[in-house]
Amino acid sequence: MKNLKILTFILLSLLTSSLALAEQKSVFNHKQTDTLDLKSKIQKVTDDNIFRDANACNWGSSIIKGEDGKYHIFYAQMLDEFSFSSWLTDGVISHAVSDSPAGPYKHKEVVLKGRGLGHWDAYTAHNPRIKFYDGKYYLYYISTNTGDRVLSKDQMNQARHGKLGDEFRNLVRENQRIGVAVSDSINGPWKRFDKPLIEPSLPIVNITCNPAITKRPDGGYLMFVRGDKPNQKKLVRSQAVALADSPTGPWKILPKPAVGNLNSEDPFVWYDQKRMRYYAVYHAFGYMAMITSEDGINWKKAKHYKVTKLSYDRHDGKAVDAARMERPFIFIEDGVPKVLSVAILERSGRSYSLFIPLEDM
Template sequence: MKMIIYTVLLCLPLSLVAQENTDNLDLANKILEVNEKNILRDSDYHNWGSSIVKGEDGKYHLFYAQMSQAIGFSSWLTDGIVSHAVADSVAGPYVHKEVVLEGRGPDYWDAYTAHNPRIKFFDGKYYLYYMSTNVGGRILSKIEWEEARHGGISNEFRALVRQNQRIGVAVSESVNGPWKRFDNPIVEPEGPIAQITCNPAVSKRPDGGYIMIVRGDKPNVKYSNGKWPTQNELIRSQAIALSNTPIGPWKIQPKLAVGNLNSEDPAIWYDATRDRYYGIYHAFGYMGMITSVDGVNWKKAKHYKVLDKAIKKADGTEILAGRLERPFIFVEDGVATVLTVAVLEKDGNSYSLFIPLK
């Protein structure tokens, strides 16, 4: 067996053999305890997924999703907003500054929500990637719209809003805006994903191009009479898209990054020290990490499992999350320093959490 493995390695380019031996990042071993300064709460909103960028002012700028508590947690699909907060330290405490994105109304592709933001800084500009949706040109009555807001997974009108999810981007020369949006989404479903594009995660490639992990449904999942597929029928998949610019055009690649595992909310970054990409996602119970040397072919990382739903606090207690989603890794000077996650506790409280990494 050793001789067979050795023979196979001899057939690979030496650069790839060397890269295969660099997968030693152990995020689980880097996780530190959290305290209240690492939590961003809001009495009027559910705080959800977030991402961080260091601004031109030297401060840390958080862009995060919010859903009105008055409307309910499920309003992420119809009434979500993207807000901006600022901190002197990357792990917080963060202070809310402003709302930066929300639905623009029925005359636009991003009509009814702004959700799941990812902020990036590329070549002198800030790029705020987000998900939004519309109702495909239909006009819904007030009753139908309320069903879209609050209906279950089989509701015709919620299914309509769900299947029109797309990814967009807003661009600014300053982290404080103003933000320019575009007339069309930047990534459409194709190839190994269908129905929707959402939950973008973007990184610059060492060759100067750009890479995105994008979530969609498997192509064999179809809507019937406007109804959303059941949970068993709905298999989420993570695909890879490549572009020469941060705004596209983006081309989805034939091979999935994550295929048969029901997972979502990917994050991605390039680790220059290890000369490889890493991605992290949640798989409905834990956070898992994948890796790639070329950005197209992905596998589970050597230290695959990163985090489960129990998070230690400095006061000796634990956060016991009912849902733990939307991971994001902030990298500064080549080192992963913070893991941000969205927490929904079993009592219904939700907030953005910033976990320091040693």
Template sequence: MKKNFKTRLAKTRNLVLGLSSAALLMACSANPSDVKQDTDDFNLSGVMQPVAQENIFYDKEFFNWGSSMVKGEDGKYHLFYAQMPRKHGFFSWLTDGRVSRAVSDSPTGPWKHVEVVMEGRGDGYWDQYTVHCHKIYKFEGKYYLYYMSTNSGDMDLTPEQLEEVRRSRWKPDNLRGMMRLNQRIGVAVADSIEGPWQRFDKPLIEPEFPIANIVNNTTVTQRPDGGYLMVVRGDQPDQPKNEIIRMQAVLLADHPLGPWKMQEKPVIKDYNSEDPEVWYDAERKRYYSLYHAFGYMGMITSEDGLNWQRAKHYKVSDKSYKTTEGKTVKVHRYERPTIYHENGKPLVMTAGIKMPDGDTHSLFIPLKQ
């Protein structure tokens, strides 16, 4: 009996030792690339540098607002920036917005205005009023200028009614509410950064589930598989008539002109946010997207572009920025963020700034490499 017990004990000990050795051997021989690593370590707040006076772009006759840039074949930086006439007030972005182009030897400025690129086309066009909330990209040798516009439908606005839309705040049943509901996303295409720009008879993007009512705030990036990903902002469905919750959705396409297919799963829901700025980080093999949330700027991330979560370094900034003189400037609005990349590296963060006194400017924040 004792002999049999000792024999079984020895066999059990040998089995345990064999399994432990096999597990250790497998762990040592495993391919490190098979182990999933968390690559979400981009800290945008940590690389934002103080701004100098030359990093501020101001205009006496127009409110300078959100901006987007590309580097031209001439080696210069070409800024496409939103403007609204000061004489019509800040809220005229819905009626009188335009996109202008400026040039600089540096992506942080100073900038020199060159031309007005695009305005509303007038009666008979879907983009009758305003060109706003734009982004400029160079894809496959062509330039694509995505933008938002609106129209008054079958209604011909009198000068007095147009002025009412310019000055009034949104209500669901006033004229501004009507113009707001007609917001759509379009695109213009050019072979040269100087144009001419080809526009189209219909919008590129219409609202559809999971968003409702409008589409605005477009941003586009190229996917690693060669296709394209777009994030847009619309209204969350099934809300009370007098309330708006802004939400974001994602679309996919094989070409910058589409057709774009809306994805069912929203990027952000049940949380008021707008002005997304999306890009694919090839080094980290993941997407990032900025947005402003009416009080601060946040950053989210996704590995596949469809399932999003808060980034590890989610909080990017409150409503303030630092200057090279050591001051912290508190602002009223800090919106329309974009990130300019060069050779795959983020170089500059831009934003539209509105001060407590109502004045505005475009801001260019250098990013530490």
């Protein structure tokens, strides 16, 4: 009997040690999954990868493969009659189609614009992200309004062309919110809602804008939300994380910021099934950067943190330096990043959407 107890104790000890070792190995292996190196996969571009419009400034894009087998983008446009700075008052969201995720794309239609006075999204429709969940398409966007104020023509021009801090430009800026339009088809019609999706709360203040959404592996949804960092003498952009059980919410902002003190905007976020971790790419004012998280809540710089400086290389050997390079979006197909899409502002003041092919990983 005594020998049996000793044997049982030894076996239990061995089992416990084995389980502890296995757990340590699992944690170690999980830590080592941060292997994504987008910078090394960036390819040179051709004219087919550049999407311009003769009558508007194109700004960024969000790519999705439709039920028709083609690739669709939803992208922001600022019409020439209003100028590039009119994104906050007169932006529209358009739809274009291609046989390849890297282009060339052909404009199809305008799908969203401001709905006018009396709506939360009265003036603009800007910075779209398109997603497909459970048989429906979700087109996330930002918009704004002037509350109960009706602006005169001169006041509207100040809102349209003014600088940060100008009375009416500031009014439309601080009323920015995130919304979503829903459709059963990539071609619409799109149903909008009476209220925005999410209001600012700590760790961000003043605005909610530039949404980035992904489905969580354990159920529910995660959204990056850009707002202003509180208690700052000058503007510092910050990223919060929000969670919801449905693509339409209700969304709850978590108290911990995703990026910390870094001035950042335009995130794109996804869950990498192969590496069992989240990644997010954002514009860090001087370069594009990537952070990572195992749970979607606690974020840190990825091993390969810097993705690209604000320039790109063409197949003809020319290097193109951009006045601004923003709105990063990674198109992922079958779990593999295929295209890095960005918005380019030329020094001439014109802008276009760029689709940078990524080498298969």
